[in-house]
Amino acid sequence: MKKRLLTFLLWATSLGALAAPDPALVRQLAADDNSDKIAAIQQLTAAAEPGTAKLLQAMADDSLYVAGDKLYVYDGEKTVDALNGETAELPDGAETITVNNRLRGELANALAALKLFDADRAVRLAAARELQSQVGAELAGVLAKARDQEQDAEIKSLLALAHAQATLQDADPAVRLAAVNTLAAAASPAVKSLLLPLTEAGGESDEKVRAAASAALKSIERSLAWMDTLAGIFSGLSLGSILLLAALGLAITYGVMGIINMAHGELLMIGAYSAYAMQSLFRAWAPDYVDWYLPAAIPVAFFAAAAVGVLMERTVIRWLYGRTLETLLATWGLSLILIQAARVLFGAQNVEVANPSWMSGGVELLPNLILPWNRVIIIGFALFVLFLVWVLMNKTRLGMFVRAVTQNRAMAGCVGVPTARIDTMAFALGAGIAGLGGVALSQISNVGPDMGQGYIVDSFMVVVVGGVGQLAGAVWAALGLGIFSKLLEGWAGAVIAKIMILVAIIIFIQKRPQGIFALKGRFADQ
Amino acid sequence: MSATSSVLPLPAGRVPLTLRVFAALDRKAWIALAVFLALALVVVPVLNLALPPESIFHVSAYAITLIGKIMCYALVAVAMDLIWGYGGILSLGHGLFFALGGYAFGMYLMRQIGRDGSYQSDLPDFMVFLDWKELPWFWLGSDSFGWAAFLVVALPAAVAFVFGYFAFRSRIKGVYFSIITQALTYAAMLLFFRNETGFGGNNGFTDFKRILGYPITAPETRLVLFGLTAIALAATLVFAAWLVKSKFGRVLTAIRDAESRVMFIGYNPLWYKLTIWVISAVLCGIAGALYVPQVGIINPSEMSAANSIEIAIWVAVGGRGTLIGPVIGAFTVNLAKSWFTVSFPEYWLFFLGLLFIVVTLLLPQGLVGLWKKIISKKQGASA
Numbered sequence: 001m002k003k004r005l006l007t008f009l010l011w012a013t014s015l016g017a018l019a020a021p022d023p024a025l026v027r028q029l030a031a032d033d034n035s036d037k038i039a040a041i042q043q044l045t046a047a048a049e050p051g052t053a054k055l056l057q058a059m060a061d062d063s064l065y066v067a068g069d070k071l072y073v074y075d076g077e078k079t080v081d082a083l084n085g086e087t088a089e090l091p092d093g094a095e096t097i098t099v100n101n102r103l104r105g106e107l108a109n110a111l112a113a114l115k116l117f118d119a120d121r122a123v124r125l126a127a128a129r130e131l132q133s134q135v136g137a138e139l140a141g142v143l144a145k146a147r148d149q150e151q152d153a154e155i156k157s158l159l160a161l162a163h164a165q166a167t168l169q170d171a172d173p174a175v176r177l178a179a180v181n182t183l184a185a186a187a188s189p190a191v192k193s194l195l196l197p198l199t200e201a202g203g204e205s206d207e208k209v210r211a212a213a214s215a216a217l218k219s220i221e222r223s224l225a226w227m228d229t230l231a232g233i234f235s236g237l238s239l240g241s242i243l244l245l246a247a248l249g250l251a252i253t254y255g256v257m258g259i260i261n262m263a264h265g266e267l268l269m270i271g272a273y274s275a276y277a278m279q280s281l282f283r284a285w286a287p288d289y290v291d292w293y294l295p296a297a298i299p300v301a302f303f304a305a306a307a308v309g310v311l312m313e314r315t316v317i318r319w320l321y322g323r324t325l326e327t328l329l330a331t332w333g334l335s336l337i338l339i340q341a342a343r344v345l346f347g348a349q350n351v352e353v354a355n356p357s358w359m360s361g362g363v364e365l366l367p368n369l370i371l372p373w374n375r376v377i378i379i380g381f382a383l384f385v386l387f388l389v390w391v392l393m394n395k396t397r398l399g400m401f402v403r404a405v406t407q408n409r410a411m412a413g414c415v416g417v418p419t420a421r422i423d424t425m426a427f428a429l430g431a432g433i434a435g436l437g438g439v440a441l442s443q444i445s446n447v448g449p450d451m452g453q454g455y456i457v458d459s460f461m462v463v464v465v466g467g468v469g470q471l472a473g474a475v476w477a478a479l480g481l482g483i484f485s486k487l488l489e490g491w492a493g494a495v496i497a498k499i500m501i502l503v504a505i506i507i508f509i510q511k512r513p514q515g516i517f518a519l520k521g522r523f524a525d526q
Numbered sequence: 527m528s529a530t531s532s533v534l535p536l537p538a539g540r541v542p543l544t545l546r547v548f549a550a551l552d553r554k555a556w557i558a559l560a561v562f563l564a565l566a567l568v569v570v571p572v573l574n575l576a577l578p579p580e581s582i583f584h585v586s587a588y589a590i591t592l593i594g595k596i597m598c599y600a601l602v603a604v605a606m607d608l609i610w611g612y613g614g615i616l617s618l619g620h621g622l623f624f625a626l627g628g629y630a631f632g633m634y635l636m637r638q639i640g641r642d643g644s645y646q647s648d649l650p651d652f653m654v655f656l657d658w659k660e661l662p663w664f665w666l667g668s669d670s671f672g673w674a675a676f677l678v679v680a681l682p683a684a685v686a687f688v689f690g691y692f693a694f695r696s697r698i699k700g701v702y703f704s705i706i707t708q709a710l711t712y713a714a715m716l717l718f719f720r721n722e723t724g725f726g727g728n729n730g731f732t733d734f735k736r737i738l739g740y741p742i743t744a745p746e747t748r749l750v751l752f753g754l755t756a757i758a759l760a761a762t763l764v765f766a767a768w769l770v771k772s773k774f775g776r777v778l779t780a781i782r783d784a785e786s787r788v789m790f791i792g793y794n795p796l797w798y799k800l801t802i803w804v805i806s807a808v809l810c811g812i813a814g815a816l817y818v819p820q821v822g823i824i825n826p827s828e829m830s831a832a833n834s835i836e837i838a839i840w841v842a843v844g845g846r847g848t849l850i851g852p853v854i855g856a857f858t859v860n861l862a863k864s865w866f867t868v869s870f871p872e873y874w875l876f877f878l879g880l881l882f883i884v885v886t887l888l889l890p891q892g893l894v895g896l897w898k899k900i901i902s903k904k905q906g907a908s909a
Binding site for chain 1: 698700702710720835883
């Protein structure tokens with residue numbers, strides 16, 4: 001009697017540990033027919049007993065074995081009897097249960113659904129997010145249960161959406177109507193395509209549900225259009241910040257000093273190769289700190305590009321002041337030499353510059369709208385460089401001298417400004433800023449010897465539209481052109497958008513030949 | 527300018543046109559032109575066809591294609607010189623007009639392939655590849671030589687007129703104009719790179735078989751094209767010489783030197799600039815049309831910024847504001863290019879880059895200016 005009681009107790013405790021999933025259903029997981037397996041998975045999930053998740057996870061991991069009518073979970077070290085939770089020996093003839101892709105999908109959904117009951121909020125949230133698409137009717141029960149239990153408002157609303165998707169094909173029109181009304185709040189293309197068949201008589205018999213579906217579809221389309229516009233504006237800002245970085249240096253050399261520098265793109269290239277060189281150095285000498293190569297590249301790029309700028313100004317550009325067309329040709333020659341030098345030094349192929357790990361990923365602003373970190377950081381970096389230039393030009397002695405030389409070279413010389421040295425310094429500054437732009441470009445585009453060529457037309461467009469002699473013009477022109485071309489791109493395609501922008505610029509120059517911010521006064525017509 | 531100083535003052539409008547054309551060149555220049563034409567139309571064909579390939583006087587097919595190609599470039603350089611050297615307007619878009627002429631004629635050459643393409647279709651191969659069933663509307667009439675010849679002239683002219691009208695009307699000049707033309711060419715290049723545009727995408731047109739029914743690679747066809755190019759170049763030089771010495775040319779030069787003053791006298795610079803701009807574009811288009819059958823390919827890279835700016839360096843090397851300068855420049859630079867790219871491909875861009883710098887810094891008048899300086903020094907020394 002005592003022995004029997006002990007056996008009973010043992011049986012009862014083991015039952016409490018793992019016996020909660022119905023043993024008959026668990027056995028059905030090993031059925032020959034896939035439909036039977038799926039039915040078992042769905043019923044186990046709907047019951048949502050503790051221990052189910054472990055079992056299904058084992059099945060998804062191919063570590064659920066069957067031998068006769070016994071099932072075992074073998075995790076590589078020890079074996080557990082799946083039916084009663086006791087430690088067991090894996091019999092010799094045990095075979096793993098075959099899981100095909102269809103089953104895998106079912107298992108993933110089932111596991112996600114089971115995670116909805118996890119104690120950890122983050123796990124529940126992730127599971128609810130995963131259940132936002134391709135939710136079958138069989139999950140309706142478990143989703144309703146989870147929704148009613150859930151305390152967190154965010155997870156609850158996600159679960160409501162998932163539940164609505166699961167009940168969209170319900171037999172009861174009232175349930176369908178409720179589901180459609182819930183889904184109206186969601187703004188995702190997947191929900192849109194789910195609702196689309198319900199607006200037609202063939203897909204939905206009930207007139208009320210049809211009407212509700214049409215209304216829901218309209219509201220979803222509206223919010224989708226909004227999100228598209230938002231995404232367009234963000235990528236426009238991102239493009240604008242890149243244009244700004246490329247054009248800021250040009251705004252100083254061309255806009256302020258009147259030097260047309262066709263080698264400007266190659267100064268960007270030098271900046272980008274500085275980032276590459278720093279990355280290689282860090283990889284060779286300080287592999288543990290490789291993520292920090294980027295901050296280290298910023299001063300290196302600035303001074304490398306500035307040094308090349310000084311060299312260019314002293315040897316070539318200096319002799320051509322006032323002869324803009326000749327400057328154009330000579331700097332083009334310089335750009336060819338720099339491109340070929342990069343080819344000789346680094347090879348003709350593009351080099352690989354990796355994002356530091358802290359720049360990967362993104363912030364999720366809205367569902368379906370993720371802002372990648374590298375874009376966000378580049379926007380911030382552009383603002384930082386802009387601020388730096390503004391301070392330099394408006395708050396420092398050098399900036400004051402540059403402005404004085406721009407306004408009246410002879411007069412500035414008379415009051416003791418060393419104009420020749422200021423020219424060199426200002427050109428070096430513009431070149432250095434191009435180098436900073438190059439570092440940013442290395443994070444989002446290919447780094448190769450002729451990468452600069454692609455930016456030269458765009459950055460001149462920015463300066464031309466912005467107006468000569470002003471930094472503010474360059475800022476507005478860069479952002480405007482960036483946003484405008486991204487929005488047009490969504491509507492007409494990249495090439496057509498580019499051509500439309502160009503035509504718009506030509507028309508714009510008809511109306512305002514001096515750009516957005518024209519210089520006024522006696523310098524305007526020089 | 528020194529080029530205009532040797533001209534006799536002619537009573538404008540009274541002298542018959544033929545005489546005025548005759549007066550455009552002096553006797554030495556006419557003789558040089560005749561020698562050039564005799565070489566191109568008689569000597570080269572004889573040396574190519576009559577002599578065996580072993581002979582040292584034999585002119586190879588490679589040389590004929592190369593020289594023919596460079597003559598096309600020289601034609602473009604003269605066109606560039608008209609607008610830059612005489613009009614003071616640096617265009618970075620001449621590659622576009624060259625390519626437009628090339629594409630317009632290339633369409634005809636593509637249709638001449640007929641069913642001999644890889645897909646044995648009436649449509650050009652790239653259209654079969656895109657699964658197009660019929661020719662797009664803008665290919666209408668492309669099987670006619672006459673229409674192609676008309677397009678070669680009309681297309682660059684139309685583009686140049688529309689663009690030039692708006693640009694010159696708002697008095698865009700100097701570097702602004704250069705950059706806008708560069709942007710225009712860049713946009714056109716992007717457009718032609720698209721497969722859907724209907725001009726063969728980045729492969730462009732190639733694998734031509736026939737021209738007016740004659741096989742395009744036959745030595746005789748090559749020589750005819752070579753001769754036609756030489757005639758076109760000579761005719762352009764005569765026309766340009768006449769143009770720059772006419773009243774029109776003088777007003778143009780005046781606009782180059784002091785636009786506001788010309789306006790104050792009562793001329794409207796718009797029409798002068800626009801006329802020379804369109805003429806220059808048309809000459810480029812003709813050069814492109816002669817280039818395509820000789821080289822056997824046209825693709826959007828002809829519209830790259832580098833190509834257009836290289837045209838400017840041909841003119842600058844030879845000497846701006848003279849008519850022989852661009853021809854000399856085109857030949858010098860391109861012969862150097864073919865030599866470098868075979869012998870020292872690594873150094874070609876260094877050389878070209880240095881050429882840009884040296885010419886602008888040290889040789890603003892180009893080789894012609896250098897030659898004149900040497901001559902005048904010699905005369906000064908002997909006197």
